[in-house]
Amino acid sequence: xxxLSGAAGGIDDPSxxxxxxxxxxxxxxxxxADSLDADVIRLGSADADLTSVTETRALxxxxxxxxxxxxxxxxxxSRRRIVTGEGHERTFAIGVLARYLLADGLRPALERAPDPxxxxxxxxxxxxxxxxxxxxxxxxxxxxxxxxxxxxxxSNDLLGAGFADRYPGSPIRYVLYNPLFVDSGMHxxxxxxxxALVGGAAKVFGMPVTKAATPLKALLDAPPxxxxxxxxxxxxxxxxxxxxxxxxYELIRTTVY
Ligand SMILES: NC(=O)c1ccc[n+]([C@@H]2O[C@H](COP(=O)([O-])OP(=O)(O)OC[C@H]3O[C@@H](n4cnc5c(N)ncnc54)[C@H](OP(=O)(O)O)[C@@H]3O)[C@@H](O)[C@H]2O)c1
Numbered sequence: 240x241x242x243l244s245g246a247a248g249g250i251d252d253p254s255x256x257x258x259x260x261x262x263x264x265x266x267x268x269x270x271x272a273d274s275l276d277a278d279v280i281r282l283g284s285a286d287a288d289l290t291s292v293t294e295t296r297a298l299x300x301x302x303x304x305x306x307x308x309x310x311x312x313x314x315x316x317s318r319r320r321i322v323t324g325e326g327h328e329r330t331f332a333i334g335v336l337a338r339y340l341l342a343d344g345l346r347p348a349l350e351r352a353p354d355p356x357x358x359x360x361x362x363x364x365x366x367x368x369x370x371x372x373x374x375x376x377x378x379x380x381x382x383x384x385x386x387x388x389x390x391x392x393x394s395n396d397l398l399g400a401g402f403a404d405r406y407p408g409s410p411i412r413y414v415l416y417n418p419l420f421v422d423s424g425m426h427x428x429x430x431x432x433x434x435a436l437v438g439g440a441a442k443v444f445g446m447p448v449t450k451a452a453t454p455l456k457a458l459l460d461a462p463p464x465x466x467x468x469x470x471x472x473x474x475x476x477x478x479x480x481x482x483x484x485x486x487x488y489e490l491i492r493t494t495v496y
Contacts, residue, residue, distance in 0.1 A: 256352075257306050258459065261289060261341055262313030266423030267360060267455070270448035271310065274456045282313070289313050289337040290323050292495050299344035307352040308459050309345055311338045311359040314391070316428040320382035327494070328377040334391030339398060339491050342413075349411050356412040356462040358455060359399055362392025363415040363469045363476060369393035371487060376494075384429075392417075394487055396469070401484030403466035412462040415469040420444055421451040 256277040262268035264283030272279045280302065282289075287298035314334050321329040327336060342357055349355035362369055369389035372378060378387055399415040422445030426438035454473050469476050 256308065257303055258308045258310065259302060259306050259345070260310040260312060261337070262360075263310070266312070266425060267418060267421055267448050267451050268310060268312035270452040271312070271455050271459075274449070274452050275459065277307070277459075290315075290327070290329050290332040292325055292327070292332070292336055292340065295337045295340045296344065299341065302345060302348065304348050305351040306345055306348040307355060308462075309341060309349060309357045310455075310459075311341060311357065311361075311395075313337065316384055316388055316425070318384045318430055318433075320378060320387075322377070326377075328382070328387065330387040330391055331376060331378075331394070335394040335398070336491060336495055338395065339488075340495065342398070342402065346406065346409065346411065350409060354462060355410055356414060356459065357402070358414045358416060358458060359395055360455075361395030361399075361415055361417060362389070363396050363399070363417045363471060363479075369396075371397070371483070371490075373486070373490070376490060396479040397484040397487040399467055399469065399484075400479040400481055401488050404481055404484065405488060409466075412465065413467050414458055414463060415467070416455065416458070417471045418446070418451045418455075419472045421446045421448060423448050423451075 257280065258275055258277045259280045259282065260268045260272050261282045263272045263279065263281030269281065272281045282298070287294040289295050315329070317329060323329055323332050338359065349357070369392040371390055371393055378390070396415060399413045402413045420441065422441040426434050426441060429437055467478060469478050
């Protein structure tokens with residue numbers, strides 16, 4: 240179900256699980272949506288512009304009041320630094336602020352489900368270069384596509400690491416999952432010649448989206464028991480530092496409120 244074609248709360252079959260996939264209209268998110276035996280709400284940019292805090296909040300209010308799983312898979316990249324109308328660097332806005340808002344805002348709906356989970360497709364433990372630029376998170380100094388992407392990757396690790404601390408006792412299991420290189424079509428975000436190079440490399444070295452979706456479906460069908468699990472293509476990796484996570488939550492709090 241797409242939110243545009245189905246009213247929020249209008250679950251087709253109340254006995255089915257409801258899975259919300261932010262970024263469910265393309266790439267890995269769409270392949271995962273296609274594979275699930277559930278009422279799937281596939282969110283794309285036609286439903287809400289997730290680079291906007293205001294639109295993300297309005298979207299949350301339109302979603303059902305019971306959700307079994309939330310998948311965070313929306314993202315976009317840019318070679319040039321783009322600032323949203325609300326003053327946020329765009330990669331950070333969709334990759335971090337929207338994910339924070341969705342997880343935080345949909346938490347009550349998730350906690351009404353019997354076995355809730357959040358699956359965050361991210362860069363967990365993947366690339367050591369990733370770091371949060373604490374003194375300049377909007378990257379006014381030294382923006383590059385790689386710097387912005389790596390900051391988002393690192394921040395998502397910290398979003399997961401901080402969730403359980405922020406909501407102790409919540410039944411929601413949070414899974415950070417880095418699928419590594421997937422032939423998802425994401426090269427369309429790049430200008431030429433990078434688009435052709437990345438697209439060609441993805442065809443040769445990337446995992447097909449349907450194959451990348453298989454372990455994600457398994458996680459949604461049987462959420463791991465721990466409050467937080469961090470996996471790189473299915474292999475457990477060390478969990479990020481909770482102190483850094485608390486620092487990121489504070490940074491976000493001062494950014495969006
Ligand atoms: N592909 C990889 O190799 C890889 C590797 C590691 C991690 N990941 C992570 O996995 C996730 C999915 O990657 P992917 O390659 O499948 O992505 P993708 O093919 O580029 O799909 C991105 C999704 O985000 C949505 N989106 C983009 N801009 C939006 C906006 N402004 N508002 C609302 N939705 C928006 C798109 O919706 P519309 O189509 O409607 O615009 C689409 O559904 C990303 O978080 C990525 O960082 C991917």
